[in-house]
Amino acid sequence: MKTILAAAAVALMSTSAMAQDTISEFRIGVLGGENAQDRMTSNECVRAYVQDLLGVETKIFTPADYDGVIQGLLGGTIDMAWLGASAYAKTYLTDPEAVDVVLVKTNLDGSVGYHSIGFARKDRNINSLEDMKGKVFAFGDPNSTSGYLIPSVEIPQEIGATMDNGDYFGEVKFVGGHEQTIVAVNNGEVDAGVTWADGQGNWEDGYNSGALRKAVDSGLIDMNDLVQIWKSKEIPEGPIVLRRSLPADVKQKVVTFLSELHAKDQQCAYNMAAGETSGFTPISHEAYETIIAVRKAQAN
Numbered sequence: 001m002k003t004i005l006a007a008a009a010v011a012l013m014s015t016s017a018m019a020q021d022t023i024s025e026f027r028i029g030v031l032g033g034e035n036a037q038d039r040m041t042s043n044e045c046v047r048a049y050v051q052d053l054l055g056v057e058t059k060i061f062t063p064a065d066y067d068g069v070i071q072g073l074l075g076g077t078i079d080m081a082w083l084g085a086s087a088y089a090k091t092y093l094t095d096p097e098a099v100d101v102v103l104v105k106t107n108l109d110g111s112v113g114y115h116s117i118g119f120a121r122k123d124r125n126i127n128s129l130e131d132m133k134g135k136v137f138a139f140g141d142p143n144s145t146s147g148y149l150i151p152s153v154e155i156p157q158e159i160g161a162t163m164d165n166g167d168y169f170g171e172v173k174f175v176g177g178h179e180q181t182i183v184a185v186n187n188g189e190v191d192a193g194v195t196w197a198d199g200q201g202n203w204e205d206g207y208n209s210g211a212l213r214k215a216v217d218s219g220l221i222d223m224n225d226l227v228q229i230w231k232s233k234e235i236p237e238g239p240i241v242l243r244r245s246l247p248a249d250v251k252q253k254v255v256t257f258l259s260e261l262h263a264k265d266q267q268c269a270y271n272m273a274a275g276e277t278s279g280f281t282p283i284s285h286e287a288y289e290t291i292i293a294v295r296k297a298q299a300n
Contacts, residue, residue: 020245020246020247021247022247023054023056023079023246023247023250024056024057025056025057025058025059026050026051026054026056026057026058026059026079026080026250027058027059027060027061027072027077027078027079027080028043028046028047028050028058028059028060028061028078028079028080028081029060029061029062029063029068029069029072029073029078029080029081030042030043030060030061030062030069030081030082031066031069031081031082031083031084031087032062032063032064032065032066032068032069032141032176032177035179036062036064038179038214038218039060039062040060040062041271042214042271042272042274043060043271043272044060045265045267045268045271045272046258046261046268046271046272047059047060049257049261049265049268050254050257053253053254053257054250054253054254061077061078065141065143065176065177066084066087066141066142066143066144066177067090067143069081069083069087070083070087070090070091070094070143073091073098073099073241073243074091074094074095074098076243076245078243079242079243079246080240080241080242080243080254081240081241082105082238082239082240082241082272083238083239083240083241084143084144084145084146084238085145085235085236085237085238085239085288085291086143086144086145086148086149086150086238086291086295087143087144087145087238088101088238088239088241088288088291088292089288089291089292089294089295089296090143090295091241092285092288092292093292093295093296093299097244098243098244099241099242099243099244100241100242100243100244100251101239101240101241101283101284101285101287101288102239102240102241102242102251102254102255102258102282102283103239103240103255103258103259103280103281103282103283104236104237104238104239104240104280104281104282104283104287105209105237105240105273105277105279105280106237106277106278106279106280106281107198107200107208107209107276107277107278108200108201108208108276108277108278109200109278110278112236112237112281112283112287113198113234113235113236113237114146114196114197114198114199114209114210114234114235114237115146115196115197115198115199115231115232115233115234115235116145116146116147116150116151116154116194116195116196116230116231116232116235117146117194117195117196117197117199117207117210117212117228117230117231117232118151118155118192118193118194118228118229118230118231119185119192119193119194119195119212119226119227119228119229120132120185120191120192120226120227120229121185121186121188121225121226121227122224122225122226122227123225124188124191124192126191126192126227126229127227127229128229128230129155129158129159129229129230131229132168132169132191132192132229133168133169134169134170135169135170135191135192136169136170136171136172136173136190136191136192137163137169137171137172137173137190137191137192137193138172138173138174138175138181138184138185138190138192138193138194139151139152139172139173139174139175139181139193139194140174140175140176140177140178140180140181140193140194140195141174141176141177142174144177144178144196145196145235145238145291146194146195146196146232146235147177147178147181147194147195147196148174148194149291149294149295149298150232150233150235150294151194151230151232152298153294153298154232154233155230158230173190175189175190175193178195178196178211179211179214179215179220181193181194181195181211182195182211182212182215182220182221183220185226186220186221186225186226192229194230195210195211195212196210196211197209197210197211197212197213198210198275198276199231199234201276203223203228204223204224205223206221206223206275207275208275208276209273209274209275209276209277210274210275211274213274213275213276214274214275217275235291236287236288236290236291239283239287239288240258240280242254242255255282258280259279259280259281259282261279261280262277262278262279262280263279
């Protein structure tokens with residue numbers, strides 16, 4: 001691990017020719033997907049650790065949608081974020097020099113993938129996409145990988161129809177994020193939707209990690225009321241990124257801290273990772289080239 005971290009640090013320093021010399025504060029952006037207070041609470045331990053580590057005021061920003069974090073990274077008002085693969089793709093396609101990919105969350109088995117999960121209420125008698133014809137389907141955020149990008153590509157291939165209103169589904173709508181999708185399905189406002197999970201562990205727990213697990217932990221849902229109706233192919237877990245122009249020593253300290261977080265404070269790592277994790281491990285831009293290509297093709 002020390003060898004890997006040293007290599008990551010060298011890579012970071014090699015991309016920092018135009019880096020700042022010092023910083024007066026450090027700003028962590030947290031993607032939308034659950035309410036702002038829960039996002040603040042889940043990441044407070046990380047904020048406190050980083051503030052002590054860097055010796056400067058460290059703040060958490062919780063924009064209403066994914067694009068708020070993306071624009072913050074691009075505009076230099078956010079220094080670090082855990083992005084989804086699609087959100088990273090948008091950031092990179094807008095400005096390839098804006099951020100550095102540094103780490104990725106690992107699952108308990110050491111893998112670094114997850115899935116988009118289609119789900120419905122059990123009492124709606126919906127058990128597959130076939131049962132969704134003419135019904136209301138919910139996406140989360142348009143910059144979400146599992147909440148939009150991947151299901152918008154894979155589901156039409158499976159149903160042989162588009163996601164346009166009335167083509168197969170009665171209506172397809174965006175509801176804002178993962179928590180909003182879970183609430184909308186659970187409350188019967190929509191018939192089914194998609195969210196993210198590592199796909200490991202037990203359904204009744206909301207799997208080991210992901211939006212369903214967070215919803216179970218918070219008492220928002222009982223998984224026994226829900227049923228899985230679709231599962232995507234494996235998706236590369238999104239990267240933790242740092243603003244490229246940060247001082248090299250700041251980036252190195254933050255990368256080392258996050259890499260050691262699971263061993264230092266397992267509960268803090270659980271909170272940040274939305275469930276069970278074996279920690280955060282180095283990853284590079286190359287892991288996201290496929291998602292970048294899908295995102296680029298969709299925009300054309």
